[in-house]
Amino acid sequence: MQTSSRHGVKAHAARFTAQAVQEAARDAFLKLAPRTAMKNPVMFVVLVGTVLTAALAVQAMSKGQPWLYQMVVALILFVTVLFANFAEAVAEARGRGQAASLRAARSQLVGRRWRNGQFEYLPAAELRPDDIVVVGANEQIPADGEIVEGVASINEAAVTGESAPVLREAGTDRSGVIAGTTVLSNEIKVRVTAQPGASFLDRMIALVEGAQRQKTPNELALTVLLAALTLVFLIVVVTLPALGQFANVHIDVVVLVALLVCLIPTTIGGLLPAIGIAGMNRALEANVIAKSGKAVELAGDIDTLLLDKTGTITLGDRRATEFIAVGGTRVPDLREAALLASLADPTPEGKSIVALAQAQGATAGDITGSVFVPFSAETRMSGVDLDTRPIRKGAKSAIVAWARSVQAQVPSDLDAAVDRIARGGATPLVVADAGRVLGVIALADIVKHGVRERFARLRAMGVRTVMITGDNPLTAAAIAAEAGVDDFLAEARPEDKLARIRAEQAEGRLVAMVGDGTNDAPALAQADIGLAMNSGTQAAKEAGNMVDLDSDPTKLLSVVEIGKQLLITRGALTTFSLANDVSKYFAIIPAIFVAAIPGMAALDVMRLSGPVNAVLAALIFNALIIPALIPLALRGVSFRPGSAEALLRRNLLVFGVGGVALPFVAIKLIDLLLAALFGAR
Ligand SMILES: Nc1ncnc2c1ncn2[C@@H]1O[C@H](COP(=O)(O)OP(=O)(O)OP(=O)(O)O)[C@@H](O)[C@H]1O
Ligand SMILES: [K+]
Numbered sequence: 001m002q003t004s005s006r007h008g009v010k011a012h013a014a015r016f017t018a019q020a021v022q023e024a025a026r027d028a029f030l031k032l033a034p035r036t037a038m039k040n041p042v043m044f045v046v047l048v049g050t051v052l053t054a055a056l057a058v059q060a061m062s063k064g065q066p067w068l069y070q071m072v073v074a075l076i077l078f079v080t081v082l083f084a085n086f087a088e089a090v091a092e093a094r095g096r097g098q099a100a101s102l103r104a105a106r107s108q109l110v111g112r113r114w115r116n117g118q119f120e121y122l123p124a125a126e127l128r129p130d131d132i133v134v135v136g137a138n139e140q141i142p143a144d145g146e147i148v149e150g151v152a153s154i155n156e157a158a159v160t161g162e163s164a165p166v167l168r169e170a171g172t173d174r175s176g177v178i179a180g181t182t183v184l185s186n187e188i189k190v191r192v193t194a195q196p197g198a199s200f201l202d203r204m205i206a207l208v209e210g211a212q213r214q215k216t217p218n219e220l221a222l223t224v225l226l227a228a229l230t231l232v233f234l235i236v237v238v239t240l241p242a243l244g245q246f247a248n249v250h251i252d253v254v255v256l257v258a259l260l261v262c263l264i265p266t267t268i269g270g271l272l273p274a275i276g277i278a279g280m281n282r283a284l285e286a287n288v289i290a291k292s293g294k295a296v297e298l299a300g301d302i303d304t305l306l307l308d309k310t311g312t313i314t315l316g317d318r319r320a321t322e323f324i325a326v327g328g329t330r331v332p333d334l335r336e337a338a339l340l341a342s343l344a345d346p347t348p349e350g351k352s353i354v355a356l357a358q359a360q361g362a363t364a365g366d367i368t369g370s371v372f373v374p375f376s377a378e379t380r381m382s383g384v385d386l387d388t389r390p391i392r393k394g395a396k397s398a399i400v401a402w403a404r405s406v407q408a409q410v411p412s413d414l415d416a417a418v419d420r421i422a423r424g425g426a427t428p429l430v431v432a433d434a435g436r437v438l439g440v441i442a443l444a445d446i447v448k449h450g451v452r453e454r455f456a457r458l459r460a461m462g463v464r465t466v467m468i469t470g471d472n473p474l475t476a477a478a479i480a481a482e483a484g485v486d487d488f489l490a491e492a493r494p495e496d497k498l499a500r501i502r503a504e505q506a507e508g509r510l511v512a513m514v515g516d517g518t519n520d521a522p523a524l525a526q527a528d529i530g531l532a533m534n535s536g537t538q539a540a541k542e543a544g545n546m547v548d549l550d551s552d553p554t555k556l557l558s559v560v561e562i563g564k565q566l567l568i569t570r571g572a573l574t575t576f577s578l579a580n581d582v583s584k585y586f587a588i589i590p591a592i593f594v595a596a597i598p599g600m601a602a603l604d605v606m607r608l609s610g611p612v613n614a615v616l617a618a619l620i621f622n623a624l625i626i627p628a629l630i631p632l633a634l635r636g637v638s639f640r641p642g643s644a645e646a647l648l649r650r651n652l653l654v655f656g657v658g659g660v661a662l663p664f665v666a667i668k669l670i671d672l673l674l675a676a677l678f679g680a681r
């Protein structure tokens with residue numbers, strides 16, 4: 001077996017590693033290939049401008065005319081394209097670095113396949129779906145799968161970077177295991193769920209590595225808008241010489257190209273891909289693998305978040321704490337019935353009832369030959385059909401309905417017992433046999449630490465939280481109040497979850513849902529954002545559009561923040577880019593016309609040293625602003641939770657006004673420098 005000293009994604013938290021920068025520098029040149037370059041219309045225009053001005057320089061050179069100016073312009077334009085390519089490449093390289101650490105945890109594993117009562121050692125690459133592998137203590141899990149037998153504590157650090165062990169158990173919503181993680185205790189049987197190299201995580205890693213990156217609808221819309229703007233400016237610039245003729249101004253082609261490049265939105269055009277990729281990278285840093293960039297973006301616009309109660313808001317390890325008999329039943333009789341009804345119940349609830357009953361001295365007779373009735377979220381009860389009598393335990397409404405159907409008595413003190421348990425936030429399970437309702441079992445659960453604060457933060461960001469539970473309304477209300485959710489839905493069956501999501505969506509809201517069970521799969525698929533727990537069942541993971549490697553349901557909060565940050569960053573840098581272009585206009589237009597049309601002097605607010613320096617200064621600024629903004633594009637604009645309007649106002653002020661002011665100052669400074677070095681020209 002492999003020993004593991006790997007660290008998972010967290011340890012590779014995004015930095016500019018030397019290797020990433022080197023790779024990106026190389027890729028910046030590779031991206032010059034016309035087919036790649038054409039995907040970014042704004043920068044493609046700059047590339048065409050580069051070729052054109054370089055050709056003019058060569059032509060002038062061959063004619064023995066001055067060519068240096070054309071060549072310098074061509075060079076600055078070329079560097080501008082390289083900077084834009086570099087921005088995208090550096091974002092991709094960082095994503096690849098993160099994904100590589102995930103991949104490393106998954107290669108070269110060996111599995112023990114269980115077949116016809118024998119083991120067989122096999123490289124993980126030869127394991128197929130539905131193979132059963134046995135994994136013991138200190139062994140690594142060879143393939144993604146679901147535990148079909150046993151319970152184990154597992155160290156998932158190789159994948160999640162989190163070294164606290166987690167419990168995974170057959171027959172629960174925490175049965176999922178991941179290749180590369182290590183079993184710490186106990187032996188489990190795992191059913192392989194994926195083809196080698198095509199597991200769920202493998203496919204997700206491929207997405208992160210960018211090979212299959214697709215533009216999100218928002219990104220596409222912005223690209224089209226920027227291309228349209230570019231076209232408009234192209235028409236403006238192409239018609240300028242004709243206008244110039246009226247005023248007897250001859251406009252040099254090089255100056256026209258420079259003007260065009262300054263006017264078109266090169267800053268956002270260059271940074272747009274990097275912003276999108278960085279959003280997915282940030283999600284990965286948070287140990288969330290998104291199936292698409294679109295999912296991350298959508299998360300930024302979520303209105304409603306639906307959460308499960310048990311296991312999501314609460315720790316989910318429901319334990320029996322008390323037996324309360326009703327209707328004159330003796331407690332030992334209730335205990336014995338509860339024990340019988342739970343002996344074959346593999347759920348944590350069932351096991352804890354067995355444990356409590358036995359600890360209190362209950363013993364069960366022989367139940368061989370009796371028929372076990374498994375729990376389902378649909379019926380909300382479970383039990384056993386003994387030869388002599390049926391016994392059921394479950395939610396009060398379900399058991400009362402069942403009791404009536406078999407003409408069993410429902411004692412009048414049942415409600416009081418159930419309410420007392422529910423008010424305390426515990427789950428009451430009612431026990432009944434064919435004769436009568438015997439009593440109630442209290443199942444205690446604990447609200448997770450810190451969820452209240454997180455819900456408050458979500459509220460501040462305008463996200464409403466709704467708890468959905470199969471539990472009764474009183475327990476639900478108690479837990480809802482303790483956890484601080486905005487609303488709750490009790491006694492919900494799986495189809496009620498789905499209906500609630502559809503209803504919210506019908507009112508025009510974007511809905512996020514967190515889940516782990518096979519029951520949750522339809523809801524995860526229907527929700528706009530479905531965040532599945534990595535510990536969950538395969539069905540849940542396939543249905544969602546994101547998976548949290550840490551299996552932390554409150555992680556959605558981070559995803560919402562990452563999505564919001566992505567949208568805000570894109571908006572802010574678009575504003576900045578367009579504002580920038582206004583200033584560059586004021587730098588170049590006077591340079592073209594002032595000499596011939598003295599009336600244009602009013603436009604010459606920058607008072608630059610001369611037309612040549614003005615053009616060069618504007619172009620140099622235009623090129624340098626791209627790498628200067630790469631860190632911001634990758635890190636994202638910082639934001640505090642607040643209203644959308646307040647954010648918009650602040651961003652317009654900072655990035656709009658700043659976007660006009662900064663180039664004025666910077667271009668003026670570059671011009672002063674050029675004048676000092678080469679004289680006013
Ligand atoms: N093993 C079991 N046997 C019998 N009844 C059960 C068992 N487990 C749960 N129940 C009852 O069925 C109800 C519904 O269970 P379900 O798991 O669908 O919802 P939940 O766990 O209460 O809430 P959530 O939807 O938040 O997970 C529970 O509230 C409880 O009353
Ligand atoms: K520009």
Ligand SMILES: [Mg+2]
Nearest residue numbers: 308310311470
């Ligand atoms: Mg449940």
